[in-house]
Amino acid sequence: MCDIAQQLGISVSTVSKAMKGSYDVSQATQKRVMELVRKLDYEPNRHAQSLYHKRSYTIGVVVPELDNNFFGAIIRGMENIAYKKGYNLMICQSSESTDRELSDIRNLINNQVDGLVLALASETEDLRYLEKLLKRGFPIVLIDRGNEELSAPQILVDDFGGAVEATEHLIRSGCQRLAHLAGPPQLYNAQKRQEGFEETCRKHSLPQYTTRHCAFNMEDSFQAARQLLEENESIDGVFAASDRIAIGAMTAAKEMGKKIPEDISIIGFSDLKYSKLLEPSLTTLAQPAVEMGKKAIQELLQHIEDENRPEPKKYVFKTKLVIRKSTRSCPVPSDVPELTS
Amino acid sequence: MCDIAQQLGISVSTVSKAMKGSYDVSQATQKRVMELVRKLDYEPNRHAQSLYHKRSYTIGVVVPELDNNFFGAIIRGMENIAYKKGYNLMICQSSESTDRELSDIRNLINNQVDGLVLALASETEDLRYLEKLLKRGFPIVLIDRGNEELSAPQILVDDFGGAVEATEHLIRSGCQRLAHLAGPPQLYNAQKRQEGFEETCRKHSLPQYTTRHCAFNMEDSFQAARQLLEENESIDGVFAASDRIAIGAMTAAKEMGKKIPEDISIIGFSDLKYSKLLEPSLTTLAQPAVEMGKKAIQELLQHIEDENRPEPKKYVFKTKLVIRKSTRSCPVPSDVPELTS
DNA sequence: TTGTAGGCGTTATCAA
């Protein structure tokens, strides 16, 4: 900006005004400035702007994992809205590590981000730092990984409802002895999915149902599934808390010589891009990730830009059952009126 | 910092020095300052620091796609080094769009990043802006997606060598009529893979080999593969330029009633996380993505921090053949001395 | 219509 002012023999403030447009600057200088700006590929220093405005126009994002369809899609949704509104994203991955998550958040804060969108790592339990931030009035939105205690807006999936739908689907397709491979027990989502499963089993008075926890990865779920199936030979339907867990279960079932879905039906949660390519293709619950990402940013921007902050709301997005080949085909189409009571 | 100075009744400059540690500050004040800093969770404003130092300690990263194992691993490698050295990453995804890529880069530049690591979008051809930046001495490192014209350091995969290895493997396992499903023709990597394939076919005087281009996605490659296989019934081996293309080819082959690998062998490139779960599991070439990410940042930091810039080098990482079930088992183990001449 | 001046938060130099 100094360069430009010097080269044109005018003051920096005039240049600044010219670049903003809507200011009292003569057409002539305006034009001269803009031409030189373009010629020099000049762009104002955002850090100086940020210093003056006390706003960085940057939003911090921490997700457990980047190379993951679900979070990938969430980020696409967030970028969509953020860029349109002149905000940048600063994206970090915690790799499901609570320590890393905390250091990412601190780092984003000292990078002066205007707000945070967080999908908490599965083991995160110590929320004191976040609570401090919230108390100071710092804008935070949680996405996907909710938390009952934190008074921040939350963008969630209807984990309970999805679990009910999945379980109903298994029952409808003739399964009688169900098992649930649940996610990490500390994780809010995992809890809700488990509740949905168990409540549905009770409602239908199933003679037998079990739940076993495992991590959200294929190795752990493979072990868990194998144990489960060995201990309970009669299990004929598995609701897995994620697609990756479902893949582990499929591998275990196949290894034991069980046919999917003839001997055992398996259903996942998330609809990974590759789930339809499995053999057999995986029945699962799709989540509207892009929409969730958009909503998260919209909500956050409202908190950033509005003076009077509303009560933190929860937005719960519905899942969608995607029926493929890993569950037996149903006699009845997917709506079952007598169950919605 | 002002707060702290006021509360302790000392000057800001003393606080600043105390926080830096290695300065002439009395032990007593040093301690008082640090205690208050901790109590207030105080962190210095990086934008002010950046303004003063003319360094943001932030590196801009643009990759075509985030939810992709390969780029995900590259980013993990980059984070590893960058965080250790006190740098942050600002990550963007171009979604393979040249326009978006350019606007990401401009945005990163005006966010004052100290350097860029770029994996160019496949259609990018207009490199004028990047050339301008390089001419100004701005540090840029290209990763994975190389470019002959740009005089920037490049972190590449031995696409040619990998393609040779893949093709040799097909030939060794008894395939005689090979086809290559190549990536976008503008893409440097795709060109090298194609060259490796064709040169190897020539070297072995194969009676028949064909190449067909398609995009790096399953839909497009499915169509391309189907056409290819319909037009050339006798093809018994396919080298796909990426795992996703390989998946498209597998789907097409299966649909036509061909057995993999009995009737046709298929080999991919990249080793996606899900490739080993396919039916049959996919033989492919693994790339050392994490190492590449590390190298990219190391190289960039050298350019950022060193006065005398060395000539831009190319680092070529070797691929590793991962043999699974989508190719027929070889009579000979994987080293074939007579071919290395 | 244009320019001057002060401040945003930090740091390094120099003076006290």
Place this chain on the structure above:
DNA sequence: TTGATAACGCCTACAA
């Protein structure tokens, strides 16, 4: 050992 000061680049209220 401490503090005042100027500077980094930008912006706006106010003066010219």
